[in-house]
Amino acid sequence: MRRMLFDIFKRQTKELRLNKLIEKNKKKINESEKIKTFNRLIEDANRRIEAQDQLEEMKNEVKINNPNTKKYKDEEWEEIYEDR
Numbered sequence: 001m002r003r004m005l006f007d008i009f010k011r012q013t014k015e016l017r018l019n020k021l022i023e024k025n026k027k028k029i030n031e032s033e034k035i036k037t038f039n040r041l042i043e044d045a046n047r048r049i050e051a052q053d054q055l056e057e058m059k060n061e062v063k064i065n066n067p068n069t070k071k072y073k074d075e076e077w078e079e080i081y082e083d084r
Helices: 002-025 031-065 074-083
Strands: none
């Protein structure tokens, strides 16, 4: 019974020491640095969204300006294909 109690106590203290070491070695960042980093991420995300929107607008403009660029109708193309 004493050995079991000793083992339990030993494991608990080992876990406590390990947690203390982990907390001690964690990198601590200032609040201002956290805010700067977060703002930079938001700005980057907004830039990407704007670029994606512009790309979609450009694609739509190209579709509107060039609705059909086929040189041949489907029937004509079939004839050309069969001849070749």
